[in-house]
Amino acid sequence: MSQLQDNFGRRFHYLRMSVTDVCNFKCGYCLPDGYRPNGKQSFMTLSEIEQLVGAFAEVGTQKIRITGGEPTLRKDFTDIVRAVAANEQVKTIATTTNGYRLQQNAQEWYDAGLRRINVSVDSLDPRMFYQITGENKFDSVMRGIDAALEAGFERVKINAVLLKDLNDKDLPRFLHWIKSTPIDLRFIELMQTGLGEEYFNTHHLAGADIQARLQAEGWQLDQSDVDDGPARNFSHPDYQGRIGLIMPYSPNFCSTCNRLRVSANGKLHLCLFTEQGLDLRDLLQSPAQRPELVERLHAQLRLKKETHFLHQGFTGVTQHLASIGG
Ligand code: SAM
Ligand code: SF4
Numbered sequence: 001m002s003q004l005q006d007n008f009g010r011r012f013h014y015l016r017m018s019v020t021d022v023c024n025f026k027c028g029y030c031l032p033d034g035y036r037p038n039g040k041q042s043f044m045t046l047s048e049i050e051q052l053v054g055a056f057a058e059v060g061t062q063k064i065r066i067t068g069g070e071p072t073l074r075k076d077f078t079d080i081v082r083a084v085a086a087n088e089q090v091k092t093i094a095t096t097t098n099g100y101r102l103q104q105n106a107q108e109w110y111d112a113g114l115r116r117i118n119v120s121v122d123s124l125d126p127r128m129f130y131q132i133t134g135e136n137k138f139d140s141v142m143r144g145i146d147a148a149l150e151a152g153f154e155r156v157k158i159n160a161v162l163l164k165d166l167n168d169k170d171l172p173r174f175l176h177w178i179k180s181t182p183i184d185l186r187f188i189e190l191m192q193t194g195l196g197e198e199y200f201n202t203h204h205l206a207g208a209d210i211q212a213r214l215q216a217e218g219w220q221l222d223q224s225d226v227d228d229g230p231a232r233n234f235s236h237p238d239y240q241g242r243i244g245l246i247m248p249y250s251p252n253f254c255s256t257c258n259r260l261r262v263s264a265n266g267k268l269h270l271c272l273f274t275e276q277g278l279d280l281r282d283l284l285q286s287p288a289q290r291p292e293l294v295e296r297l298h299a300q301l302r303l304k305k306e307t308h309f310l311h312q313g314f315t316g317v318t319q320h321l322a323s324i325g326g
Contacts, residue, residue: 003060026134043264048284057089085113102144110151157184163203178241207247
C-alpha cells in the first residue's frame with residue numbers, strides 16, 4: 001500500500017467526503033438564506049463513491065466521514081454507508097449531520113455500518129437554536145441524539161459553533177449536560193467564509209477566550225492522540241463528557257492536519273480554504289481506472305501547502321462550508 005503523504009511529512013488517513021451540497025437548515029454562519037442551487041447540480045453517484053472510496057483505501061485512508069450540505073438528505077444515504085463499510089481497509093465510518101433524520105434512522109444507519117456520528121447542536125435553548133439554524137427542530141434533534149446513544153454508536157459528538165452575542169451564554173448549560181452524559185462536545189471557532197464577512201465580524205469569538213474560560217473552571221488539556229487532528233481536547237474529573245476545541249486561527253493549527261476533502265461533485269480539496277479543487281470524476285467511472293486515480297492523488301498531494309491563509313483574511317474560494325462539508 002502506498003500511503004498518501006505531503007512534502008511536509010503529514011500523512012493522510014482521513015477523508016471527509018461530501019455527498020451533497022443540499023441542506024434543509026439555514027444556519028446563519030453557513031447558508032443564511034437556505035440552499036440555493038447553482039445551475040444544474042450533479043453529485044457523485046453511489047458507483048462513483050464506491051470507486052472513490054476504493055482508491056482512497058488503497059492509499060491508506062482508514063477513516064471516512066460522510067458530510068455535506070446535509071448528507072442524510074440523500075435518499076441513498078444508507079446505501080452509501082453500506083458501500084463505505086464494505087471496504088475492509090476503512091476502519092471508521094462517521095458522519096456529520098444536523099440531526100434532522102436521526103430519530104427515525106439512527107438504528108438503520110448503525111446497522112449499515114456507521115459507527116460515529118457528529119450532530120450539530122448550536123444551542124441547548126430551543127429559541128436560540130431556532131435563531132441560529134432557522135429551523136424550529138431542537139426537540140426532534142435531541143430525541144435523535146437519544147436514539148443514536150441507544151442504537152449503540154461508538155461516539156456521539158455534538159458540534160457547536162460558539163457565537164458572540166448569540167449562544168456564548170449557553171456554555172454553562174452545555175457543561176451541565178455533559179456532567180452526567182458521556183457526550184463529546186466540540187466547540188468550533190467561527191471561520192470566515194466568502195459569504196459570511198459581516199456575520200464573522202459581528203459574531204466571531206476567539207477560541208483562546210473559550211479555552212481560558214474552560215481552564216478557569218478546571219478543565220485540563222489532554223495529551224493529543226494521532227487521531228485527534230487539529231482538535232484540542234479537554235477533560236474534567238467531575239464530568240463524564242469531554243470537550244474538543246477547534247481553533248482554526250491558532251498558531252500551528254495546520255501542522256496536525258490529517259484530512260483531505262472531496263466535494264459532492266467529486267473535486268479533491270487539499271485544504272478547506274486554499275484552492276479550487278482538482279476534478280477526480282473522470283477517473284471514477286470504472287474500477288480499471290484505479291491505478292491512474294491513485295497516481296493522481298499522489299501527484300496532487302505533493303502540491304499541498306503548509307498552511308491556510310485565514311489569518312490574512314484570505315477565505316479562498318469557499319463561499320460557505322456547505323459546499324465542502326466543514
Ligand atoms: N449539515 C451538517 C451539519 O450541520 O452538521 C454537515 C455539514 S456542516 C457544513 C459541518 C460543520 O461545519 C457543522 O458542524 C457546522 O456547524 C460547521 N460550520 C459550517 N459553517 C461554519 C463556519 N463558517 N465556521 C465554523 N464552522 C462552520
Ligand atoms: Fe446546513 Fe450544516 Fe450548513 Fe447548517 S451548517 S446550513 S445544517 S450544511
